[in-house]
Amino acid sequence: MKKKKEKTPRQAMPEQAAEVRRRNFDEVPLGFPEELAMLEASRCLSCKKPACVEGCPVSVDIPAFINKVKEGDFTGAILKIWEKNSFPAVCGRVCPQENQCEGNCIVGKKDKPVAIGSLERFVADWARNQNDIPMPPIEKKTGKKVAVVGSGPGGLTVAGDLIRKGHEVTVFEAFHKPGGVLVYGIPEFRLPKAIVAHECNFMEKMGVKFETNVVVGQTITVDELLNDEGYDAVYIGVGAGLPRFLNIPGENLMGVYSANEYLTRSNLMKAYRFPEYDTPLVTGEHVCVFGGGNVAMDALRTSMRMGSDDVKCIYRRSRDELPARGEEIHHAEQEGIEFFFLHSPLRFIGDENGWVKAVELQEMQLGEPDDSGRRRPEPIPGSVKTVDCDLAIIAVGAGANPLVTSTTDGLDTNKWGYIVANEETGKTKKGQVWAGGDIVTGAATVILAAGAGRGAADSIHEYLTWGW
Amino acid sequence: MYQILSKTELAQGTVVANEIHAPKIAAKAKPGQFIILRVNETGERIPLTMANTNEERGTITIIYQVVGKTTALLASMSAMDHLADVVGPLGRPTPIEKKGTIICVGGGTGVAVLHPITKGFKEAGNHVIAIIGARNKDLLIMEKEMKAASNELYVCTDDGSYGHHGFVTDVLKEQLEKHGAAVKEAVCIGPVPMMKFCSKVTKDFGIPTMVSLNAIMVDGTGMCGCCRVQVGDETKFACVDGPEFDAHKVDFDGLSARLTAYQKQEKEAMDAYQKKCSCSTEA
Numbered sequence A: 001m002k003k004k005k006e007k008t009p010r011q012a013m014p015e016q017a018a019e020v021r022r023r024n025f026d027e028v029p030l031g032f033p034e035e036l037a038m039l040e041a042s043r044c045l046s047c048k049k050p051a052c053v054e055g056c057p058v059s060v061d062i063p064a065f066i067n068k069v070k071e072g073d074f075t076g077a078i079l080k081i082w083e084k085n086s087f088p089a090v091c092g093r094v095c096p097q098e099n100q101c102e103g104n105c106i107v108g109k110k111d112k113p114v115a116i117g118s119l120e121r122f123v124a125d126w127a128r129n130q131n132d133i134p135m136p137p138i139e140k141k142t143g144k145k146v147a148v149v150g151s152g153p154g155g156l157t158v159a160g161d162l163i164r165k166g167h168e169v170t171v172f173e174a175f176h177k178p179g180g181v182l183v184y185g186i187p188e189f190r191l192p193k194a195i196v197a198h199e200c201n202f203m204e205k206m207g208v209k210f211e212t213n214v215v216v217g218q219t220i221t222v223d224e225l226l227n228d229e230g231y232d233a234v235y236i237g238v239g240a241g242l243p244r245f246l247n248i249p250g251e252n253l254m255g256v257y258s259a260n261e262y263l264t265r266s267n268l269m270k271a272y273r274f275p276e277y278d279t280p281l282v283t284g285e286h287v288c289v290f291g292g293g294n295v296a297m298d299a300l301r302t303s304m305r306m307g308s309d310d311v312k313c314i315y316r317r318s319r320d321e322l323p324a325r326g327e328e329i330h331h332a333e334q335e336g337i338e339f340f341f342l343h344s345p346l347r348f349i350g351d352e353n354g355w356v357k358a359v360e361l362q363e364m365q366l367g368e369p370d371d372s373g374r375r376r377p378e379p380i381p382g383s384v385k386t387v388d389c390d391l392a393i394i395a396v397g398a399g400a401n402p403l404v405t406s407t408t409d410g411l412d413t414n415k416w417g418y419i420v421a422n423e424e425t426g427k428t429k430k431g432q433v434w435a436g437g438d439i440v441t442g443a444a445t446v447i448l449a450a451g452a453g454r455g456a457a458d459s460i461h462e463y464l465t466w467g468w
Numbered sequence B: 001m002y003q004i005l006s007k008t009e010l011a012q013g014t015v016v017a018n019e020i021h022a023p024k025i026a027a028k029a030k031p032g033q034f035i036i037l038r039v040n041e042t043g044e045r046i047p048l049t050m051a052n053t054n055e056e057r058g059t060i061t062i063i064y065q066v067v068g069k070t071t072a073l074l075a076s077m078s079a080m081d082h083l084a085d086v087v088g089p090l091g092r093p094t095p096i097e098k099k100g101t102i103i104c105v106g107g108g109t110g111v112a113v114l115h116p117i118t119k120g121f122k123e124a125g126n127h128v129i130a131i132i133g134a135r136n137k138d139l140l141i142m143e144k145e146m147k148a149a150s151n152e153l154y155v156c157t158d159d160g161s162y163g164h165h166g167f168v169t170d171v172l173k174e175q176l177e178k179h180g181a182a183v184k185e186a187v188c189i190g191p192v193p194m195m196k197f198c199s200k201v202t203k204d205f206g207i208p209t210m211v212s213l214n215a216i217m218v219d220g221t222g223m224c225g226c227c228r229v230q231v232g233d234e235t236k237f238a239c240v241d242g243p244e245f246d247a248h249k250v251d252f253d254g255l256s257a258r259l260t261a262y263q264k265q266e267k268e269a270m271d272a273y274q275k276k277c278s279c280s281t282e283a
Ligand SMILES: Cc1cc2nc3c(=O)[nH]c(=O)nc-3n(C[C@H](O)[C@H](O)[C@H](O)COP(=O)(O)OP(=O)(O)OC[C@H]3O[C@@H](n4cnc5c(N)ncnc54)[C@H](O)[C@@H]3O)c2cc1C
Pocket: A094, A095, A096, A149, A150, A151, A152, A153, A154, A155, A172, A173, A174, A175, A178, A179, A180, A181, A182, A185, A186, A214, A215, A216, A217, A237, A238, A239, A240, A241, A263, A294, A295, A298, A325, A401, A403, A404, A436, A437, A438, A439, A443, A444, A445, A446, A447, A449, B221
């Protein structure tokens, strides 16, 4: 009898050492070499009823693509993934896999789950460097025109899907570069901008037109697109572009930023390469970032890379409630970010020139569970402390930007200002108008926005083909 | 994409006007609105008001003072060059209606911002009294245009080299004393200290007053919160809620402070730019 084969442990992706990477903006994980990818793929049991697929919001056929990786057929693997997911290079890097595909993986019951995200990333990165991958076929021109408002992962998915169906697609983007949060929010060290640019170039090659520097609601309205410009359908995917502040005293002092501003300056405007790039950004000696999600982790790790040594994450609940991806928290800790759990800011204190110099924090404790099911943080009477802070970044969430909704006739919004749209089809109350992504759900994830885009693209195609 | 069609120096090479091809914006723009531009790939996004628009030609005109690296770079561009990006129209248009007598006060390059608003008020049938000022005669811009856009024009220079010797606030006070309650509204646009003092004067007379705030901006769409200003007990975003606000409620000192946030970096950028320029001309 053959000796029982020893179990292969989960393969770790090589990454830059924490000591080095905390001072540069290069990507942290370096990617799997082919052998490691195939070894990791061999850990998948090719389940008949794959639980992992149920965990993926767009149902990527995970066992099928992993099988192809096992066989070394990477072309086969990428074609499998593309059936469901247009941006595997992005999702492989930023999906909260531990709550989605990997969180469901059966291997994870006893051992560590199969590294589905890393494998997806590997396949996509491999494919990006080939030039003989067949282009998806593009159907005969239909003569129908679709306008996509916003070029985040949702809008790009709609554009990619509909161009293949033969429709004419124009994407309108307020910024000077397409990509949405993928270019202005998520930092280079987590998602290299060359990857996003590659995806957008690929769309252009397929025939998608990009009109940057167009603020819909100002430069042109949704109604004008439909009535004057001859578009047959409009998809609104403008994201949750409204920063939330803390509404505490001192918030307008210099040195206090919304995460949106701080990250836009550093990512989109490349302030980390000042003075080669003209946009400035301040470097704090004592940085405090408020919040505990992905946005907070990105702000923390960016300020560390900008040259700060004292960087604190101030979060009002405990470690267990941190909403950020596990990998980001882990990376942040390795890089020397200090976590202040159970602290909530009361006010910022300024110096004589109007710069923030300190923040007053209230210590909290966890009480009974609240509506979200998490234990509600409550102040501990009398325990207030002051910590040094000359750069404060507020990352406590985003709201609905009213620029498009307030200038479009007949769109329904809910009490928070998000657009009311059908969950599956993205249809809104207004004829010929669809919506999806963060402007419908509130700040969520890349793959949910892409999934919503796919559903809407199907519905738009159906409408353009058959009418109502 | 965004071609510069003409370049005019309005004052000693420190105030420049450019007509730029941007048909979509030209078709939509209203007085009081602005654009954000980026000169080149490595450039910063800066806001500038449209001093004029020409829908037929598909152009907008910007008038700006050279104060730092980006405006210096912009001023170094020639007619026929292209700008990397121009986005707009941004901000809310000035609410213009027939009210009676309106006083429009402009200082420095603020006069360029004030011009389309003045013209708008006159065209709406108001009696428009315009007061413009500059540090000296050479820095005074758009006198002719302002004369045409208003019913009465008063000019001041700080050093007395032209017109009334003194500040626009002096003339503003005189006019308010003369016309009293007939003045329905004042619009004051210029450097922050000037707007602050004009606002003090009109407050004493109880005249509703609008100012246009030049907060530092990034996106111009309400996404980043960089441009926040304190107005009464509310925090407003100048790019989408403004740029015009009720002068009697604005925290001018807070705005002044926030405008200094990047002084150190701005100087570094300008010094490096000037050094590079002088090297390349020597070479
Ligand atoms: C810093 C940060 C980190 C994140 N990290 C993760 C992560 O690790 N994993 C994950 O899954 N998700 C993450 N997210 C969330 C994720 O990025 C978003 O859920 C997703 O990008 C939403 O996609 P979207 O298509 O709805 O819109 P967005 O990506 O928000 O794009 C909307 C686009 O529309 C444009 N726009 C807005 N208004 C107008 C207008 N009036 N006219 C024209 N264009 C307009 C915007 O400029 C933008 O380009 C993160 C978000 C942030 C901010």
